[in-house]
Structure formats: C-alpha cells, structure tokens
Amino acid sequence: MCGITGIYAFNPVGRMHLVHLEEATKKLEKRGPDVHNTWFDEVVGLGHRRLSIIDTSSAGNQPMTDASNRYQIVFNGEIYNFLSLKKELTSLGHTFRSESDTEVLLYAYIQWGAKMLPRLNGFFALAIYDRDSRSLFVARDRYGIKPLLYYKDEDKLLFGSELKALLAFGVPKKLNLEALRTYFELTYIPAPLSILEGVQKLEAGHYLQVSDGAIQKQSYYKLPAGTSSPITHLDKAKLQLQDALEAAVNRRLVADVPLGAFLSGGIDSSIIVALASKHVQQLETFSIGFKDNSYFDETHFAELVAKKYGTNHHVFSLTNDDLLQGVDAAVDYLDEPFADSSALPVSILSQQTRQHVTVALSGDGADELFSGYNKHAAWIRMQSPGLQEHLASTLAPFWKVLPKSRNSPLSDTVRKLDRFVRGKNLSPQERYWFLASFTPQKQVDRLIRQKYKTNTDAFKSSIIDQIQSGSLAEVLALDVQMVLEGDMLRKVDSMSMANSLEVRVPFLDPEVVALAFSMDDSLKATSSARKIILREAFREILPKELYQRGKHGFEVPLLQWFRKELAKELDRLVFNDERLEAQGIFDIKEIARIRQQMYSVDPGDVHSLVWALYVFQRWYDRYFDH
Template identity: 30%
Template sequence: MCGIAAIFGLRAIHKLPLLTKMMTDVIQHRGPDDEGVVLFSQEGDPTILGGEDTPEGVFKENLPYCPKKRRFSDGSYIGALGHRRLSIIDLSPAGHQPMSSEDQRYWIVYNGEIYNYLEIRKELESNGHHFYSHTDTEVILKAFSEWGVDCLHHFNGMFAFVIWDVKERRLFAARDRFGVKPLYYWINPKGMLAFASEIKQFTLLPGWNPKINHQRSYDFLNWGLTDHTEETLFAGVKQLRGGHYIYCPIDNIETQELKTRQWYQLRHSPFKGSFEEASKEFAEMLRDSIRLRLRADVDIGSCLSGGLDSSSIVCFANALLKEKNAEARQKTFSAYSDVLCFDERHYIEIVANRMNVEAHSTTPCLEHMESLVPEIIWHQDEPYGSTSIYAQWLVFDLVKKNKVKVMLDGQGADEHLAGYIPFFGCRFYDLFRSMQWRTLIQEMMMTKKNHPQVNPLFLFASRLVPHAVQQPLRRLLQKTASKPNWIDFRFLSAKNLVPFQSSKQNHLRDQSSLQLMHTSLPMLLRYEDRDSMAHSIESRTPFLDYRLVEFTLGLPSEYKLSHGLTKRVLRKGTEGIMPDEIRNRIDKIGFATAEEEWLTKRRPDVFRKWMDDAIESSQGILNPQARGIVDDIIDGKRKFSFIPWRIICFGHWMQRFSASI
C-alpha cells in the first residue's frame, strides 16, 4: 500500500521535479518507508531520483530503476512519476518505486496489493519472463508487457496504478474492480495532467483554484452520497471509477477530457444447488479469500466489531494462522462505546476469548473528537457522513501504536449479502411480483419480529409507490426528501434530482449491484482508505474478492435474506467456525458512535455552535433553517438523523480546503 503521483504535459513543465516532490511529500503518511521520483525528457530519457526517506540500500542496488542520488534539480521535463512506499511484500530495496522494466520502456507507480501475484508470476515465468524482485509491482509490469490492457483480468486484488510507456508515449492508468484503492486526476488550465492518490496533492500544483461541485455537494448534503459518480465535490477533479482504466497518448490530454473505459462489470451465474451446498461453497471461497489476504512480510491484524462480518474473518484467519504454525497470537482491534445501546463489547469479548486473540480496544468520546475534526477532514479530502469515521480513525490509531502494518476488515459484506435495511423492501417486492402472497405476509411479520425498529409496510410501499408520490410521503414521515428548505438554491446551483431514481433497484440483486458500485461501498472504501493510510496502515477487505462477490450475486435471494434473517449463507457456512452467539445475532448496530447521545443529551451546545459555524462557512448555501434541524432534534420534535453532521462536516470541509462556490 502506497501513495502515487504523476504529472504529464505536451511541453516542458516549469519546476516539475519540485512539484512532484511536493505531491509525494504531502502524502508521506501513505508511504513513510521509501520515496522516489523519475522524470522524463521530451526525448524520453529518464532521470531517476531518491529523497530524504529513500533508504541507503536503494542507492546501492544495481537495478535499472534504483536512483543513485537524492538531489532534486531543475531541468526540462514533460513528465514525472512519484511514489511513497509502505513496504508490505519484499521489504528489500528491490521493491523501490517508480519501477521499470529491464529496458526502461515501461515505468510504474502503484498502490495496492495483487493477492494472487505468486500464481501470476509462475505463469509469466513459464512464458519466459525473469524477475529482479519478489514484489507484486514487478508482476504487474511483466503482466502488462505480456498481455497489455487484458492484464487487468488476471489480477485478484486492490490496486491503482499509472504506467508510462516511454516508446509509445502512452499513459495507462487503472483501478481495481470495486475501487478499493483511490486514483484521482485533474487537468489544470494550461493542460497539465496530474494523477494522485489523494485530492490534497492537487492543492500544491499551479492553477489550483478550489471550487465546489454544486451537484455533488447537493447529493452529499441532502442524500448523504459521495463517490457515486466520477465527479468529486471539487469542481474539475475526477476519480477513475472502480473497474475503469485510461489508456491514451499524452497528445490527447489538452482536450481537457480523458476518455475512460470500463474493464470490469459485475457478473454472476445463477446457482442451481441447495442452500446447504451454497453455504459450504461460500465458506470455502471466503476462507480462500482470507488465505490470499494473509500474504505479507509484516504483521497482520483484524478489525473486530462483534458483528457477523468481522467475526467471521477473525475466526477463519485464526484457523489459517494455526495451520501455518504462526507463533504470534492474532491481534484484534475494536471500538467500544460508553453508551450501552451502542456498545458491542459483549460480542467482541466472546470472539476474542474463544479465538484466544490478543485483543485491543478504544472508546470514542466527543471531547477528543472536537480537536481532531480538522485533521480527519484533511485526510478524508471530502466531507464524511457521520462521526463513525472518527471511531474508525481511533481504531487505526490504536493499530499503529501496536506496530501492526496490515489489517483485515469486513467492508463489502453488507452490500452483496443483503445486510442493510433496504434489502427487506426488495425481498418483499420480489415476493409480490412472483405472487407469493402467503410468504410475503410471513416475511413481513418475521422482519418486524426480528427487527422491531423496522417498518415493513413502509419498506414494501416504497418499492410500489410512484416516484412522484414518494417525495411528499418521505417528507411527511420526516425522512430525507428532495429540495429541502434548509438549502438556499440561489447559491447552490444544483438540479433537484434524486440520485439513481431511474435505476433498477427494486430487485434484491439490482440493489446489491447499485450499492456495490455506486451508493454505498465506494463511499465506505474512501473512508477506510483515508483513515487507515493516515496511520500508515494497509487495510484489506476479504469480502470483496471478486470471485466471492460474483458467487453471492448468483445465489437465490432467499439464500441471503429470508424469515427476517440477513446473510443466511454466511451464518450457515460458519457453523462450527464462528461462535453461535455471533452467528445467531439478529440485531445490527454497525460501526457506530454515540452521536445521537452526544447531540441530544451530552453536548447539544457543541453541535449548535458547529451548526452556526457551518452556516457561516457555507457562503450562503445553508440558510438559518439548518439550525432549526439541530434544535428540533434536541427538543425531541424531530427524529435523529445524520443530516446535522453532514451540514457541520460540509462547513468544516469548505473552510479547511478554502473552497468557494
């Protein structure tokens, strides 16, 4: 896991060595173990440089991509690649980046892990390729030289990389299937193209003038959505979507528009076997996914919330580590709460004690969070939807203090295993469309029994009611609706649209696809990447092995959700592996803080002040009605929601990045 930077132009770029160094320095947290830059002249000749954090051993290596000097001097260059390394696989100097092919034709900067790199390496060796290192970076380079763009289909992992072909003067930038690893790009007013792991890297480049993207700002403020399109909240800054790539000559970059191509689409094959067979196969695939993600030359730990997803990872990982005769106990890291209804320590301790792990925990508190908000926003690059991001931040801070460098986490399970509340509505709709009336009634009754806080009738009706009726109904029920009165649309030039309203999402599989690729997972992955990398930690997500996701999408809906019970194949598949107290849990807390308690009881004064500050910072976008939302929630006139935090965080974000409208 690392941080990358790339800058290219048609003509020589003024002070390019310095600009590239600045772009990598600002993300030192992503890679404190090594740094490097390669600069390209108009003729294509590379100038290879190290930096203050480049280990001495790198300069002594006789490899075509290792630097011989640290000095960053001016010169005439049209392109540059920069890298910050977090050493995970092959800790030797041979893992230095930017890395090149033997003939220095292909150069790469890469962030991520290819989990099946050993298998791909064997295949490439059988085709005559030879390797300098034991890194997955070199495997990507050789795979590209062997298969071209099709190399992407060979990779099982999380990745974002930029490859420069010196001979053809072409850029190849790509991102993994689900966008676990970030990759942004921006073209400045003079036609200079820049790629980065984090948006803040662009703030150091000439021509940067931060303005908000009005439509995406509306999507976040009202609907709580970010990362659902290629656009970001910064006007002009785009992200390469998960499963997409760019492959173009640099002569095209002055068009101000790069053509992106999709290389991966969610696919599935209908499963024909029994529920028991599906559960067994699911468990075997999850186990294999975790096995691959235990490949590292450093210590690996696990996040443990006490829920089904993280607990299953801890239990499988424990068994796999025992098979490898690992000497050290597995380390787990958790967030507790001092408010009982949000606290999952009972379940966390069950797993920790049964698996005999070395358990570590932390407890979020509002007073501590107050001082951290500006720093977390800076690392996140864009505003975030709830204070749970702070809890996650604390967990990774604890991980760093315990000198663990890689973590396993359960992101992605809810999206393809139907773990969220909206999936119940999809289940009802599927039964209604297939005229299974008795089963529909039974499902609604069981859902209410297992989840008293859920309104099955509303979930069902929301799938049947026409879009034109939905918004007034949602407003009546105090749910998020279009065109809220607390946004002043004279200052926020956004269309009054409901994101993905026209998308197919009534069927359970369609809802999974939407959440995996647009509305849920991409946003959560950004939170996870920034919180982990802020602490120089690599986070791995076993539930996002594409083989597992595609298998689960092909299962009948009732194998995932039935009798008011979610994630059925996971529950059945972990029988005898995960403690029954966890397998049979029907409550779902999620990775939550006591935000409602903080707002309504403990420190309403803090939230009122934050809200006032956000309104002032918004440059007219938020009107005084926004303050009324906080007051009404505190006074019990309105149900708790995350709207106040979104408004507060948006104001902090505009101020932190000096964004204008």
C-alpha cells in the first residue's frame, strides 16, 4: 500500500516541473510513511511513498526497475495472485530479486503489456515507464478501490494518488462547474470528474497509454451487468457463493505485517470475519460503539460474532463529543470536497485500528453487489407497484405537508414516503438519479450563482442513459460504478490512508463480482427483502441474532451539531453574507433560506446540504483560497 505520483514532460517547459516531484511525493506521506523515494530522467519523474506490507525489505522499495534498467514502476495496492503469476513468469525465463508483488507486476507488464491487466486479482493504481520507447503506462483496478487522478496540458502529464500531489506541481485552480453541481447533488464527485477543471479521475477498469505528447485512454474491464441465462436456483447459488467468497477472503490474508478485520455487527463484515477465522487463529477484530446513540450501537452483535469465532476483539465506544472532535482530522485530510458524514466514524475506527494492525479486511461492496440498500427495495416497488404503493401515492398531499426529518421515527417515515412518491412518478432514468441524490438539482441551481452554473448534464446523462430495461441488475451495476467507487471506496481509502492503514475488500474479488452479476435479481432482493442470497448462504455460520434485527445505518448527529456545537462555525463559514459576497459562488438569499429551514420544525434532509456546504468551505479555505 502506497502513494504514487509522477510527471511526463512533453517539452522543455514541461521538464521545468520535474523540480516539483519531491514536493509532490512528500504530500503523500500518510499513504506511505515507511519509505520515500523518487526517480527521474530527462522526460519522466516518478515518486513513491511506501507502507510496507509484502516483502518489507528494501528489495521491495519503489520506484523499482527491471534487471535491464529499461522499465521503471511505481505501484499502489496489492496483487493477491502474484505468486501464481510469478511461477508462470519464471517458467517463461524471468528471474526475480525480491519477494514483492511489485516486481511480479513489472515483469508481467514486460511479458504481456496491457494484456496483463485482466490477469490481476487485486487492487491497484500503477505507472510503468519504458525508457526505450519513452512511453508511460498508467492503470487503475477494475472497481476503483485505489484512486488515481491525472492532468494534461500542452507541456506535461501529471498523475497522483491524491489531488494534493498534483497541486504541488502547480495545476491551475479553477472550479469544475459540472463537478461542483454534482457534488451538491450527490455529496461526492464521481469519476471522471474532479473539483478542478482539467483534472480527471481515471475511471475504474481503464488505463492510459502516453507517448510523444499523446494520450490514449482504454477500457480493459466492464461490469458483467446481467446475463441471458442467470442462475436462478438458490441452493446452487449458495454453494458457489460460499466457495468464491471464502477463496477471496483467503487470498486477502497474505501479509508480512499484522492483519485484522473490521466487525460492525452487520451481516457483511460478520461473514468476512467468520471466513477469515477459518484460516487465522485469534483474528484481531475491531468495532465502533456509540454511547449516545443506542439505536445505532451494534457492538452487541459484533461481540456475538467475535465470541463465536474466538477473535481478539476491540471495541471503541464513542460519544457524540468524540465524533465532533474527529471532524478536523477527517475533513482536513480531504483534498476534494466529500460530504458523506459517515467518514467521521470510519476515520476514528481507522485511527484506533492502526494502533494494533497494518491491514484490515472490510465488508464493503456487499450492499452494491447483492442489493443491501432501502432504495433497492423501493426501486422494485416503484417498478411493480401494488396496493400499498398506490395508497402511498394517493396520500401524497399529506406526505408533502407533514414535517419530514430524521429526528424521529414518525417524521422519518413521512420523509421516506414522500421520497417514494416523488421517485415513483419519474422515468426509470431520472428515478435512478433521484434516488442517488441528496439534494434536488433545482435546489442546487438556486444555490449556485449564475456565473458558476453550467448547462451541461453530460456526466448525469452518461450515467442514467445506462438504464434501459429498469432491471435491478442495471441499478446495481450503476451503484458499483458510481456510488461504490465515488463514495464508499473513496471514503474508506481516504480515512484509512490518513492513518496509514490498508483496507482490503474481499467482496470485490473479480470472481465474487462475476458470480454476483450472474445471479437472477430475485436471488438478491424483493420488495420486502434485501441481500437474500448473501444472508441464506451464510446463515449456518452466523449467530441467529443477526437475522432477527433490521439494518441500522448510523446517522452522525449533524442537525444537533449545527444548531449547537457548530453553530458559530457555520455562521462564520457558511452563513456569512460578507464572505459569501466576496466569494461570489453561492446565492445569499438561498443560503439564508437553507439556514431558516435548518432551524425549523421541518428540516427534512437539509442537514446533508449544510454539511456539504461546510465541507466545501473548509476545503476552499485550505486548498483553493491560497
């Protein structure tokens, strides 16, 4: 696990920027605190920060060269099948000087070129330079587990694991208007967009080939979203999933440093811990508890799993004050606005976990692959409405006027019913975007001043146009492409790397993903049940209590903070007319209306928008206004 950055200079002006390589590499220190190295010639510079996981000796350091000194590689991630690849490459005549997966990756490229990518089972962002042809190869893993951004102008190509590395090279600071609007709608910025114009995120499953000032972008992987002959037999699917996921977990146990697992008490992480415990005695497991929010505290269920499998279990019990005190560490690490507030507990969990292990397994990806969200059941009901759904629509005028918020079960139910009715009346394409969004596009358009508005819907169209039949498989494929990559994986990568912790995700093993998309939708969800196949496949190895409870997504107490602890901070950063006028981005009257709604008895989901504004203003102060 590491941080990478680099530059390809197309001309003498571009070569002048090679002097910034060292500074750019230093910006990635938390991603790789163990070793710091750079390499450059007259055309290309490569920087690497290492968090040593496999072959912790100096033989595994990067940038790494082959025996001929023709090729140089920087690589962030892990290749789990590197030993089998190494055996094949050895039979083809290659020799190795280290025990690292990095060297195997380098010789795999020398042997097969870009065709090596489908052979890799792992997660990665990488760059390989061929000195003879003066060509640069840059690639990202199938699902976007590891980030990679790049910037190109007439003089150079820059790339890096984080935007802060590119900023060290001096990329122009101009807001990307489409990304700005998308951020306020979704609370994150999906690939290929970034907050800065000219900077792009390399999409998952893609690579760049750079030579003589020209860049070619190619896709090497597409999600297998659906099949003409899906698996429909439950027992067959259960057996295949059991075998595939256990193999995926076992592959991710390879490490030369201490390893553990997150254990939330939910089905997903409990399955991972149960399978890992077959191969690791007294596995280290880690949970967060919430002292002030007993409804969301799942530590009891986590402890049942830990006891069943004899893990060495650690519980970090947090108060609301603990969460509040963690805001600065989480928000200030972000180099692009990102307003998923669940990043706060993930940040604290990563910090505490890193005190015990260097690698942690997680259950991320299961909700997107196997239909774990409320919106998936809602989608099914909207596509095939019954009596209850028609009744909800008939009573729409009541849901519209009643108070809606997440502060009480009743008002939250009204909020969900109102959202259901509004989504049901949309086309399948617009419905997907509606269910993925936190703030409607019309409200975002009111929020942003005219000179910062954009009329293009190119990104949104590229997403929703993928909805053709309206099947659940299409929805899940888009969730993997957009929500999982842009939100969930981004959150875990940022918060874990801020604490120099590697997180591995067995559910995103290529074999598990392919199997998931080969199953019929009916094995995943109905209008009243979610993750059917996942729950049934592992029912016998999990405590029965896990099946006797609902899914409780944790809610950070944002509204309470905004009205009390963070009120003065919001008035200074978000609701300050003088600041807003000088900045010129947001409509002052709309900001005032948002503040009024926040303090009303009917706040709705306004806390999400206020948090997005707060995070944006913190980012703007730190990165844009200097």
